[in-house]
Amino acid sequence: MARIVMKFGGTSVAGTERIRRVANIVRAQAAGGNQVAVVVSAMAGETDRLVNFCREANPLFDPAEYDVVVSSGEQVTAGLLALTLQSMGCRARSWLGWQVPVKTFANHANARVGDIEAAEMIAAMEGGQIAIIPGFQGVSDDGRITTMGRGGSDTSAVAVAAAVEADRCDIYTDVDGVYTTDPRIVARARKIKHIAFEEMLELASVGAKVLQTRSVSMAMKYNVRLQVLSSFVDESSPSADTLPGTMIVSEEEMGKLLEDGQVERQVVTGIAHDKNEARVVLTRVPDKPGAVAEIFGPLGDAGINVDMIIQNVGRDKGETDVTFTVPLSDLARTQAMLEDRKEKLGFNRVITDSKVAKISVVGMGMKSHAGVAATMFQALADRGINVQAISTSEIKVSVLIDEDETELAVRVLHTAYGLDAPDEAA
DSSP: OOEEEEEEOGGGGSSHHHHHHHHHHHHHHHHTTOEEEEEEOOOTTHHHHHHHHHHHHOTTOOHHHHHHHHTHHHHHHHHHHHHHHHHTTOOEEEOOTTTTTEEEESOTTSOEEEEEOOHHHHHHHHTTOEEEEETTEEEOTTSOEEEOOTTHHHHHHHHHHHHTTOSEEEEEESSSSOBSSOTTTOTTOOBOSEEEHHHHHHHHHTTOOSSOHHHHHHHHHHTOOEEEEESOOOTTSOOTTTSOOEEEEOHHHHHHHHHTTSSOOOSOOEEEEEEEEEEEEEEEEEOSTTHHHHHHHHHHHTTOOOOOEEEOOOOTTSEEEEEEEEEGGGHHHHHHHHHHTHHHHTOSOEEEEEEEEEEEEEOGGGGTOSOHHHHHHHHHHHTTOOOOEEEEETTEEEEEEEGGGHHHHHHHHHHHTTOOOOOTTO
């Protein structure tokens, strides 16, 4: 018998028919003798609808009341799933964020999980009850409902799994696992059976949309084993225990799997892309100590995340050009802040480009293999793809390219690193 947390996203619960399909998956897991808790999102599109209601009611809405409104989407789903399971003869009960309780801190609409007092819920699960928890929500120290920001249900699921000491947390989505790259771009992308937390965190942070970054980070912190599965399967399909999607585990467990021959270590595990980047160039910046700090300090204070940074070789007149990237959504704010500080910073002009994309190769094998970046640059050069900026970490290399070349770059790199699945026709 295992203790399992199951999480279902918005597309998986979009309507009563899909909720019934989810209920069948949950019932099968409980029928296998497992203790089960389920974390659910709002139905697809429901949170956007509720957010629009808040904006129509008051464009300068109170974040605390905003949380009251938008958290209701998950509560509806939790209640409907509990009712559906009860109609199938299961013992099921919803547990709202304040009933568990899921204690949070920080700001409304972007709260962080602090502590989950799960003793009462664990006792109910041990007694055979299926616990249904609305994702995305918790309760503040003063007893107010809070929400965790978009994508917060994944984080809720991992937090609940950590609190109940679950054997694993199954994340059910509209895909059947994590792939070496987006299968919509590369038809021969392969599903990854096992991947380390660090690799998944890097892939999530550079554009892979399967899991929310915060949820992976929390899973790594508390060593919660994650499994990505599809909820869109026939009712007659094998259970998640016998037909796994992608299992996300610690580096230690990954090492044991490698030793046992259950997985093969790839130098590069996956290729990710992100078109939500913008390039900013400041020309003729004074080439002196502290100049760069004066540029990036205020941006950091404003919560603008700067990624790739290139400072060109200084000019003869003691000047240099500085290139960096910011999220596309922060471009206008970044440009306005720089223009306001132009006289103090002493640069000539700001040049921006929103038609760029970040391409990243990720893999734990990069720690012990040289030449990964060289392979990337050569493969792109052979196809005439220009690299505008570069950033690296221990297990990642990212480059900035023209947005129109995104799909070509992903395909080229996927092949260059030997990630293509065998041709079935061969």
